[in-house]
Amino acid sequence: MISKLKLVNITTPEEHLDKLLNNFVTFSGFHAVDPNRIVSTVHGAKAYEGVNPCEPLINELHEIETFVGLKFETKKIACFTSTLDENQAFIEETHKKITIKYNEIKKYEEEIKTYQEALYQVRNIEDMQTPFEDLFKARFVALRFGKLPVDLADRLRFYEQKPFIFLPFAEKDGVIWCLYMTTVEYKTEIDNIFTSMYFERIHIPNFVHGTSDTASVALSEEIARLESQITTLKTELHDFALTTEGRFDETMGELQFLSDIYKARAHVVKLGERVTLTGFVEQRQIKKFEQHFKGMANIEIQIQDAEADKRFSPPTKLTNNWFTRPFQFFVEMYGVPSYHDVDPTLMVALTYSLLFGIMFGDLGQGLLLSLIGFLLGKFTKNVLAPIITRVGFFSAFFGVVYGETFGQTGFLKPFYLWLSDIFGREIHPIHAMDNSMTMNLLLATVGVGSTIILTAIIINTYAKFKTKKYADALFSSNGLSGLVFYGFIMVGIVLQMLLGFQNVFNPVTIILFIVIPIILIFLKEPLERKLNHHKMFPDGIGGFLIEGIFELFEVVLSYVTNTLSFLRVGGFVLSHAGMMLVVATLMQMTGGAGSILVMILGNLFVMGLEGLIVGIQVLRLEFYEMFSRYFEGDGNIFNPLF
Amino acid sequence: MSFVGNALITKIKTIHANDLKLEDYQELLKKRSISDVALYLKTHSSYKEILANIPEASLNRSRLEGLIKRQKFDRTIKLVKFLTLKDKSFYSISLIHMEHEVILAMIRSFISSDEYDVVSQIPYYFDRYSKIDFVELTKTNDMESLVAALKGTRYQKMLRSYARIKNEEIRYYEFESLFESDYYDYAFKQIAFNYKGKLRLSLENAFKARIEMENMIKVYRLKKFYGVKDEDIKAILIPSTRIIEKKLDEIIAIKEPADILKAIVASGIGPYVDDKDQIYLEYFNDHLRFHIAQKFMYYSNAAPAVFLAYTFLSELEVENLTHIIEGIRYQIDEQEIRTMLVF
Secondary structure (H helix, E strand, C coil), rough: CCCCCCEEEEEHHHHHHHHHHHHHHHCCCCEECCCHHHHCCCCCCEECCCCCCCHHHHHHHHHHHHCCCCCCCCCCCCCCCCCHHHHHHHHHHHHHHHHHHHHHHHHHHHHHHHHHHHHHHHCCCCCCCCCCHHHHCCEEEEEHHHHEHHHHHHHHHHCCCCCEEEEEEEECCCCCEEEEEEEHHHHHHHHHHHCCCEEEEECCCCCCCCCCHHHHHHHHHHHHHHHHHHHHHHHHHHHHHCCCCHHHHHHHHHHHHHHHHHHHHHHHHEEECCCEEEEEEEEHHHHHHHHHCCCCCCCEEEECCCCCCCCCCCCCCCCCCCCCCEEEEHHHHEEEEECCCCCCCCHHHHHHHHHHHHHHCCHHHHHHHHHHHHHHHHCCCCHHHHHHHHHHHHHHHHHHHCEECEEEEEHHHHHHHHHHHHCCCCCCCCCCCHHHHHHHHHCCCCHHHHHHHHHHHHHHHHHHHHHHCCCHHHHHHCCCHHHHHHHHHHHHHHHHCCCCCCCCCCCCHHHHCCCCCCCHHHHHHHHHHHCCCCCCCCCCHHHHHHHHHHHHHHHHHHHHHHHHHHHHHHHHHHHHHHHHHHHHHHHHHHHHHHHHHHHHHHHHHHHHHHHHHHHHHHHHHHHHHHHHHCCCCCCCCCCCCC | CHHHHHHHHHHHHHHHHHHCCCCHHHHHHHHHHHHHHHHHHCCCCCCHHHHHHHHEEEHHHHHHHHHHHHHHHHHHHHHHCCCCCCCHHHHCHHHHHHHHHHHHHHHHHCCCCCCCCCCHCHHHHHHHCCCCCCHHHHHHCHHHHHHCCCCCCHHHHHHHHHHHCCCCHHHHHHHHHHHHHHHHHHHHHHHHHHHHHHHHHHHHHHHHHHHHHHHHHHHHHEEEEEEEHHHHHHHHHHCCCCCCCCHEEEEEEECHHHHHHHHHHHHHHHHHHHHHHHCCCHHHHHHHHHHHHHHHHCCCCCCCHHHHHHHHHHHHHHHHHHHHHHHHHHHCCCHHHHCCCCC
């Protein structure tokens, strides 16, 4: 549901602004209005500058956090112990000290990277017994170690006639680790060829002597030495930060607090000698809000209805229970309802869970899905996890209805025997693949769809009456006229074709429940103009008729397509049953222990593939078939400052 | 239209949907270094695969340009390989164009100094799709050895009469024209062989419009940079039936190269090009190609036309990116780079 809000003004003399803000920033749940709305409409009103000098300092502190590997706590403060300038000086000085050591660490890390590359290269030629110094001192042969991009190595075949030897060692991350040799005479030409192929040379450091074994040892030792230096530097940085950690926490706390004050100040409007903060607070929070400022002198709080001031549109705060709350995500994905609209979350939660359950009915898979959703929610912040948990239970319920557990029908047989005993007659699960059942199943899903569409129209009619949009409520295809037209046809079909009532569609009912509503839908716009005391046909009747006929055709067509769209629900029931039948057949073909493996893999495959498709398809039904009838999503979200 | 044709159109449009768009170019124009461009392309669905393992800091101008060309080539090959159509030969048109580029690169190397590394200038990865022996070709150093290396290909016959020309006597523009003619001959032959009716006409017109534009650019260039005589110019131009000979003669007869620009605008191509784009003559051709391609891509339901549009748009994307990269490399103003782009 949508929370009731109140429009609140807090006013105080300008000299008490800091005191007001000090207290204000500790209240959470105040959605401030745009001060420019007031400034542009009230002569002499001014807004405060929005510059927040604390933000760069807070960013600098976060950078220091990264350098020293600590997370500073934002200490809650009662009063300021340092000025902004003092905090700034402290941060700058500390940052400078830390940066020197930090840069040293970076330098060592770079060196380590170079030596690691050299080490990797040296290990590639571990069989070579010639000392490195001999290789590099050779008078007639030039030797280059390095990396060559894999995609360019193919070009080497064009240089077969050139005087060089190319030795690839290993391929890793898109490059070939290699060496090439040539004579001193052709060095320049061959170097040019390799440079044109983006050959990246790896220099073996000067301190490396001897064969590859000894070179490996020397390089490993050097890397270890640098790593130990980095550890020392990091410890020093960490220790330094720890000694001043209290100060960091305090500074962070002060800056954060001050930053909040600047953030709130940007919403203050000054008129004459007085300043005002205007915003929305939840009605149920109003007492708490008044209590928060109780005892403060020179403060005036004015509480009005949310729509008391036409300059501000009230934002929307969705409040839902534990079951429906996760589905708010889907609603917000589409848009936020406006303050006066109906919150569609309950409808989404019920229809989404129901349709998913019908389309993905399996006791075992449903319960497993719920477990996965629960674990996903417990260990990650995935917004879909609680939805998965909920729809899993619906899936399990319909699994019982279909008598399926991980695609097997035997598991629930005792349950159905027990049910038959209780009711004294045979009760069977619904088998989607039974020939006698298929058509009924498809018709039933269309029935479910029609009911959902009718509910959507009822919600829309209610919402339009609530917001006093009478023309929409009475004459629109999603209003009363649409409800009578579509509802009569659907109920009529059920009565006449399924329940055997005769003559439901007779001239009287057709005129009353089909012709009149359709004429009203057709004339909706002129009637709306009439209700607003305007001319019914300002652009003439001819143009209206042509446009109106096309629109009416589209409206009628949309009833048909929206209804038939729910056939997919039945389609997926069949598809799920079909896929599980394939798994069962494969299990029979495999036999023995293999059949268990097929069962596990088959179920996982079906869950992964079909779970995803069904999830998307139901969302599509929500957005296209339902939201398009009753939900506009043009509201603003309630976004409190703190 | 066949189902294969429909499938091909779907595949082309899917690939094209991943090509760079207006907003991508706007972002790329703001970049001030090659590595920034590479970083941006790395996040783009079209280029992320080819740039995945390459650290953007290690990329320089020519390497990045090479990778962009390679990516476009891979995509085109994917399409050509996908085909099992009767008219497959028409779709090989972009491969013919690449073969020409390789041979022309070799001829350029004969004119240039000894240190010219021709291998780095050619799309060597393309050799498995061509009858030309690239390894043998790159070993050549004059027209005679080139003609010999082209054994078994139709190019040997085409170039045989030039075999005795010495390197210093090579007139490059003659070869450019020769291969251009070959390209269009191939295109028209394939169109005539495979298609009929409206489709044939629209494909032919697309090529003819391009020929006319290229002819005019050629007239301009030959007059301005090479000082070629009017009668020699006419011999080099590719014949096109759309433009009457008299009009072509009039353009060739224009004394001042700059006036050719005005004649082009007056010839009816002007409407394709905005005022701000009329800075470089060469870009007229790009704009023309772009408009033809856009028309085919969005309105045609014939696979060959959509494919042709894709090849035109791919070429333009490579050229656009090259302009951006070169512009950044030579620190050219963002606005000026923009004038060179067509999108």
